[in-house]
Amino acid sequence: MSKILLLLVAMFTVSVVAQGNYEEGMKKAFDLWEAKKVNEATQLFERISKVERDNWLPPFYVATLEVFGSFGLKDRVLLEAKLKKAQRFLDDAKSLSIDNPEIHVIQALLNTAYIAYDGQKYGMTLSMKNTGLYEKAEKLAPKNPRVILGKAEWEMGSARFFGKPIQPYCKDVEKALELFEIDKPEKFYPKWGKKRAEHVLKKCKKS
Numbered sequence: 001m002s003k004i005l006l007l008l009v010a011m012f013t014v015s016v017v018a019q020g021n022y023e024e025g026m027k028k029a030f031d032l033w034e035a036k037k038v039n040e041a042t043q044l045f046e047r048i049s050k051v052e053r054d055n056w057l058p059p060f061y062v063a064t065l066e067v068f069g070s071f072g073l074k075d076r077v078l079l080e081a082k083l084k085k086a087q088r089f090l091d092d093a094k095s096l097s098i099d100n101p102e103i104h105v106i107q108a109l110l111n112t113a114y115i116a117y118d119g120q121k122y123g124m125t126l127s128m129k130n131t132g133l134y135e136k137a138e139k140l141a142p143k144n145p146r147v148i149l150g151k152a153e154w155e156m157g158s159a160r161f162f163g164k165p166i167q168p169y170c171k172d173v174e175k176a177l178e179l180f181e182i183d184k185p186e187k188f189y190p191k192w193g194k195k196r197a198e199h200v201l202k203k204c205k206k207s
Helices: 002-034 038-051 057-068 076-096 101-117 119-140 145-161 167-182 194-206
Strands: none
Touching: 002 038, 002 057, 038 057, 038 076, 057 076, 057 101, 076 101, 101 119, 101 145, 119 145, 145 167, 145 194, 167 194
């Protein structure tokens, strides 16, 4: 009986230490991200993902940072390398968390990065996929501010492409901002987007 008790105590101790290391690593990665040390943050999230193999968050953040860093790149080789890496890690996150609206949003942004770089090559196929991704994400999480913001920005982009006004979507960005005020994600869950929403709304109202 005493051996069983000692074994249980040992297992519990290992679990607590592992959880402590995970939380410490994630906190450091977010601190690096906030300090604009994106490469270091990405590398740390990647190392954590190799240890936390059942956790969708570390690979999700690797993908997120690679996608965010791809916008505006002019070098095709670098752009494709970042987006291919992002897709690998996003696929890992998908395998661990099916029908996750946060993952759908980043997948849509990844597709948008391809479209922004070469609309003629990627526009037709990926545009249809993005519409479907945002519709699915909204059904899964109608009060998720990142979903509402992402969908609104996507629809604004489509409106601009077809020469239509974007003002009808200002209200959706306003809705996203309202939802950011009450958004209470779990520890280490996505919470980005409020500053982006404020920037988009400002531009929307000026248009």
